[in-house]
Amino acid sequence: MAADRRTPRTAARTAVVWDVLRVTLAEQASQVGALQILDIGGGTGGFAVPLAELGYRVTVVDPSPDSLAALERRAAESGAAALIQGLQGDAVGVVDLVGADSVDAVICHSVLEVVDDPADALGAIAGVLRAGGVASILAANRVGATIAWVSAGRLAEARELIASADGTLAAGDPLRRRFTLSGLRDLIAAAGLTPRSSHGVRVFADHAPQSLLDIDPQALDDLIALEHAAAEDPAYVAVASSLHVLADNR
Ligand SMILES: C[S@@+](CC[C@H](N)C(=O)[O-])C[C@H]1O[C@@H](n2cnc3c(N)ncnc32)[C@H](O)[C@@H]1O
Numbered sequence: 001m002a003a004d005r006r007t008p009r010t011a012a013r014t015a016v017v018w019d020v021l022r023v024t025l026a027e028q029a030s031q032v033g034a035l036q037i038l039d040i041g042g043g044t045g046g047f048a049v050p051l052a053e054l055g056y057r058v059t060v061v062d063p064s065p066d067s068l069a070a071l072e073r074r075a076a077e078s079g080a081a082a083l084i085q086g087l088q089g090d091a092v093g094v095v096d097l098v099g100a101d102s103v104d105a106v107i108c109h110s111v112l113e114v115v116d117d118p119a120d121a122l123g124a125i126a127g128v129l130r131a132g133g134v135a136s137i138l139a140a141n142r143v144g145a146t147i148a149w150v151s152a153g154r155l156a157e158a159r160e161l162i163a164s165a166d167g168t169l170a171a172g173d174p175l176r177r178r179f180t181l182s183g184l185r186d187l188i189a190a191a192g193l194t195p196r197s198s199h200g201v202r203v204f205a206d207h208a209p210q211s212l213l214d215i216d217p218q219a220l221d222d223l224i225a226l227e228h229a230a231a232e233d234p235a236y237v238a239v240a241s242s243l244h245v246l247a248d249n250r
Pocket of ligand 1: 047061062067115116
């Protein structure tokens with residue numbers, strides 16, 4: 001098993017997604033047997049490698065050769081390299097790359113913000129999923145992003161984000177768009193998938209002081225418990241940094 005590269009804060013940020021994924025994939029595997037997972041925009045393997053370590057076969061499609069090289073190194077270190085395949089490509093091209101109706105689960109985390117057209121990317125996800133397959137979609141929350149810009153002292157950007165029709169900023173912005181939960185669920189449904197549960201991710205994880213995480217060994221467990229307590233409460237989901245939606249291909 002590779003060394004755990006996650007800092008306490010990263011572990012808190014991803015705890016809800018991981019717990020939802022572990023349960024969902026185990027349910028899928030109990031129904032269909034060995035799962036084939038496609039991680040679109042899987043980058044350096046932050047999800048793909050731990051999933052392979054759990055015994056799942058994972059294909060990562062990503063346009064970045066540097067990320068794919070890092071994925072290969074990380075996979076080799078993990079001892080689960082035989083279960084991981086990296087392919088260079090774009091989200092909208094995944095049907096051509098891996099085949100229609102060919103995978104049991106798709107992971108698309110922090111990618112819809114940067115693709116040319118999220119509707120096309122979601123259409124491709126629907127195209128590669130077998131009937132009964134599941135998609136795990138994670139995307140930036142527009143409200144959470146606005147709060148983050150304020151916390152960073154970027155008040156003009158926060159105002160611009162509130163006024164923007166699609167969660168974009170004009171300049172100096174690493175993301176092309178952010179989502180509301182209803183907007184994201186509508187996009188997923190328009191692609192022919194059925195949105196299931198929704199979760200707020202990173203409701204508190206970005207706000208706990210680093211000094212607390214550094215000195216109190218209990219703080220990480222407490223922070224993860226807080227993330228779980230808030231993840232399905234609409235009032236807290238509204239201010240989360242990211243939105244997670246599970247969707248079925250029925
Ligand atoms: C913020 S990273 C997320 C990485 C990983 N999914 C995660 O959650 O840790 C965004 C990833 O999307 C990839 N990406 C950018 N444009 C893409 C596209 N059009 N199709 C698929 N992936 C893309 C980038 O190369 C990068 O690896």
